[in-house]
Amino acid sequence: MRNKMHEGRQAHTPLERKLSRRLRHAPSGVCLDFEQVVELARRGRRAQGYYAHMAHIISCPACRRSYLQARRIIEAQRPSLVRWLRRLRFPMALTLAPVVSAVAIMLAFVLWQTRVPQNVGEPSVIAATLDAVPPAGEAPTSDAQPRIADPRLSAPAALPPSAQEELRRARQSPPFVASAVEWLQQSVAQLTLRSDEQSQTPWLRLRTPDIESNSAIEPGVVVFEWTPVDNAKGYRVRLIQANRAEPVVDVALEVGQTRLAFEQPLRPGEYTLTIVVEQEGRSRVFQRNFYVLSTEQQRALRWARENAERYPLLSAAVFYENDRYTDALRCLERASREYPNDRLVAAWRKQVEARIRQRVAEFEE
Numbered sequence: 001m002r003n004k005m006h007e008g009r010q011a012h013t014p015l016e017r018k019l020s021r022r023l024r025h026a027p028s029g030v031c032l033d034f035e036q037v038v039e040l041a042r043r044g045r046r047a048q049g050y051y052a053h054m055a056h057i058i059s060c061p062a063c064r065r066s067y068l069q070a071r072r073i074i075e076a077q078r079p080s081l082v083r084w085l086r087r088l089r090f091p092m093a094l095t096l097a098p099v100v101s102a103v104a105i106m107l108a109f110v111l112w113q114t115r116v117p118q119n120v121g122e123p124s125v126i127a128a129t130l131d132a133v134p135p136a137g138e139a140p141t142s143d144a145q146p147r148i149a150d151p152r153l154s155a156p157a158a159l160p161p162s163a164q165e166e167l168r169r170a171r172q173s174p175p176f177v178a179s180a181v182e183w184l185q186q187s188v189a190q191l192t193l194r195s196d197e198q199s200q201t202p203w204l205r206l207r208t209p210d211i212e213s214n215s216a217i218e219p220g221v222v223v224f225e226w227t228p229v230d231n232a233k234g235y236r237v238r239l240i241q242a243n244r245a246e247p248v249v250d251v252a253l254e255v256g257q258t259r260l261a262f263e264q265p266l267r268p269g270e271y272t273l274t275i276v277v278e279q280e281g282r283s284r285v286f287q288r289n290f291y292v293l294s295t296e297q298q299r300a301l302r303w304a305r306e307n308a309e310r311y312p313l314l315s316a317a318v319f320y321e322n323d324r325y326t327d328a329l330r331c332l333e334r335a336s337r338e339y340p341n342d343r344l345v346a347a348w349r350k351q352v353e354a355r356i357r358q359r360v361a362e363f364e365e
Helices: 002-009 014-024 034-046 050-059 061-077 081-087 092-113 163-172 175-190 295-306 312-321 325-338 343-360
Strands: 128-130 146-148 206-208 223-226 232-241 249-253 259-261 269-279 282-292
Touching: 034 050, 034 061, 050 061, 050 175, 061 175, 163 175, 163 312, 163 343, 175 295, 175 312, 175 343, 249 259, 295 312, 295 325, 312 325, 312 343, 325 343
Parallel strands: none
Antiparallel strands: 128 146, 206 223, 223 259, 232 249, 232 269, 269 282
């Protein structure tokens, strides 16, 4: 009886196994249409079905990119104060008058804050003691220096920095930093990890580029390399770009060739890498989806790398929003050393590590 049950479990076809993996890692809910994405990006928590839509967006890479792009477009279209005043067709002097007044008020406030306060009622002479008392009968020498005894002049001990203080710096950073922090906070708060499910390790491991642990790579990649597969007789590599009929590359390689170089670097967009491994009597297909970062995303990553040591938490959020999970994990490791025993850092690191495990298992065969 046990042998029959075991044979029944092993009788699944490759199509059934592929469908089972798709259903196991499928995003929660149904993909959002254009109107739902725009309403969610425009109204935020006031949108209908906000929490259900956000739970799906967190688990669906396509909807997540559409939602983030819609947010950037809507934020760029919001008029500033000067634009709003110009629409009223006021003269230039009246248009700039409120701005000039606000600047003058801010400057006066800063100058008032920088004044040295005069404490009324305090003595103007600071008490001091001599370093050494001369013996009796000797006149004090001029080399004796007074030692300041006022405890108010001693420098206070420096307080250790906190993660919350760094997050407040997001208001003074470029707009994409605050958006990235909000996105990572929502991911930590809403994504429920299934601890009973073990992540599946791919049978073909990619060495370069690092699309095994990250969903996005930077432009300029010209080399793909993977580890040799046991009992392989040859490989066939195909790279397809979305919305393009002709494949970027479609070539057959011998068994000793596990490295493929392109003539031109990859451009921004979505891609599907397919590697067919020819073995004795069968062929195994390996697929992995990824995308190349756009110019705006490259600008955000450049900021994150330049500020990784100074602001590791903010840089980790920017890396995470742009699907660079390994870079985000390195920043959080640095933040763990700077902010030990911080709950926020621990929660963010747990989220990024879980997303890396989920990304490793996002392959098809």
